[in-house]
Amino acid sequence: xxxxxxxxxxxxxxxxxxxxxxxxxxxxxxxxxxxxxxxxxxxxxxxxxxxxxxxxxxxxxxxxxxxxxxxxxxxxxxxxxxxxxxxxxxxxxxxxxxxxxxxxxxxxxxxxxxxxxxxxxxxxxxxxxxxxxxxxxxxxxxxxxxxxxxxxxxxxxxxxxxxxxxxxxxxxxxxxxxxxxxxxxxxxxxxxxxxxxxxxxxxxxxxxxxxxxxxxxxxxxxxxxxxxxxxxxxxxxxxxxxxxxxxxxxxxxxxxxxxxxxxxxxxxxxxxxxxxxxxxxxxxxxxxxxxxxxxxxxxxxxxxxxxxxxxxxxxxxxxxxxxxxxxxxxxxxxxxxxxxxxxxxxxxxxxxxxxxxxxxxxxxxxxxxxxxxxxxxxxxxxxxxxxxxxxxx
Ligand code: FAD
Numbered sequence: 479x480x481x482x483x484x485x486x487x488x489x490x491x492x493x494x495x496x497x498x499x500x501x502x503x504x505x506x507x508x509x510x511x512x513x514x515x516x517x518x519x520x521x522x523x524x525x526x527x528x529x530x531x532x533x534x535x536x537x538x539x540x541x542x543x544x545x546x547x548x549x550x551x552x553x554x555x556x557x558x559x560x561x562x563x564x565x566x567x568x569x570x571x572x573x574x575x576x577x578x579x580x581x582x583x584x585x586x587x588x589x590x591x592x593x594x595x596x597x598x599x600x601x602x603x604x605x606x607x608x609x610x611x612x613x614x615x616x617x618x619x620x621x622x623x624x625x626x627x628x629x630x631x632x633x634x635x636x637x638x639x640x641x642x643x644x645x646x647x648x649x650x651x652x653x654x655x656x657x658x659x660x661x662x663x664x665x666x667x668x669x670x671x672x673x674x675x676x677x678x679x680x681x682x683x684x685x686x687x688x689x690x691x692x693x694x695x696x697x698x699x700x701x702x703x704x705x706x707x708x709x710x711x712x713x714x715x716x717x718x719x720x721x722x723x724x725x726x727x728x729x730x731x732x733x734x735x736x737x738x739x740x741x742x743x744x745x746x747x748x749x750x751x752x753x754x755x756x757x758x759x760x761x762x763x764x765x766x767x768x769x770x771x772x773x774x775x776x777x778x779x780x781x782x783x784x785x786x787x788x789x790x791x792x793x794x795x796x797x798x799x800x801x802x803x804x805x806x807x808x809x810x811x812x813x814x815x816x817x818x819x820x821x822x823x824x825x826x827x828x829x830x831x832x833x834x835x836x837x838x839x840x841x842x843x844x845x846x847x848x849x850x851x852x853x854x855x856x857x858x859x860x861x862x863x864x865x866x867x868x869x870x871x
């Protein structure tokens with residue numbers, strides 16, 4: 479016999495309520511039965527699995543990924559655990575969920591007015607409406623606060639001009655766009671209809687990580703945004719955008735935990751069955767040392783995700799605390815994926831065994847929501863009191 483579930487080994491099941499854990503187990507069983515057998519065909523074709531949308535809606539997992547009162551999300555801890563389960567099967571599916579729930583929906587929920595919340599959040603929760611969240615531009619990635627997409631007041635609303643890139647789900651219904659107000663130079667958030675006149679969106683091709691996620695290059699040419707789509711609490715980068723980045727970076731730690739769980743759970747099964755030199759390869763010391771490293775890293779990531787979630791739920795957490803966790807978790811997960819891939823020998827490069835997917839996908843998570851370097855610097859700024867983003871002149 480062997481330990482087949484890394485989430486259960488240190489009883490992480492105890493950190494959520496019995497009822498939520500029952501939902502988690504139902505979700506895991508559903509994902510293994512309905513998604514696992516077909517997802518890799520979509521991964522291979524780099525295609526988003528549209529057929530899953532009505533089925534995912536039925537599971538109601540998005541109700542858990544959205545805060546109350548519109549969703550069932552009782553805490554970010556519960557939300558994180560559910561997101562990890564999606565990522566354990568495919569980090570692209572986990573990323574789709576976090577863009578939809580942790581970025582787009584959370585922005586409207588936290589920074590929108592009552593009308594916007596009532597209009598959009600239930601539709602987003604039920605996946606009747608799907609979409610993305612746009613901060614990154616062609617010329618401004620890490621240096622996001624320098625972004626150059628602009629909004630200008632016009633009769634009844636605003637005119638939007640500029641570009642966004644890497645936008646996950648940017649070919650769907652709506653997105654949140656962060657743009658500079660030409661009058662006061664502040665960065666503001668808007669809900670933009672992706673079918674509006676002047677919006678041109680193209681899916682980025684040749685991506686070797688998170689293959690089912692449709693990342694888009696989008697240009698806005700004199701796009702009219704009605705006044706009612708301006709997010710009234712999103713009128714400043716530090717108070718608006720940064721608040722959402724804290725939330726979504728925290729959720730990335732859970733996606734990373736899910737990737738590591740997927741690696742361990744697949745590896746243990748494989749090495750227990752595969753025989754060489756007349757014995758299961760799990761009997762070899764070198765395999766056990768690597769497996770121990772995978773398990774320990776996975777638990778460290780889960781502990782980090784757990785602790786920052788508790789702090790978030792207690793409303794006592796800083797940008798630096800989350801940034802350090804995001805940097806650490808993604809960096810450790812790179813080792814987990816590498817070891818897992820290596821332990822499966824030749825079969826380690828086949829999608830079906832998960833580890834090669836993890837190996838490629840973790841590179842995207844290491845980079846999005848702020849690279850490892852940038853998150854280390856956000857943490858470093860808080861630890862030292864000195865910002866080190868710019869080379870001194
Ligand atoms: P750059 O900023 O050009 O950085 C290149 C390198 O320079 C990196 O190694 C970086 O760490 C380093 N570097 C930069 N500045 C510094 C510094 N001051 N000190 C030290 N090193 C530095 N964005 C969105 O808005 N919405 C999305 O939905 C979205 N989804 C994404 C999905 C994927 C798969 C990917 C890969 C990206 C996505 N992004 C999205 C964009 C992502 O947030 C950026 O890629 C990321 O912030 C890094 O920006 P960049 O790629 O322009 O790299």
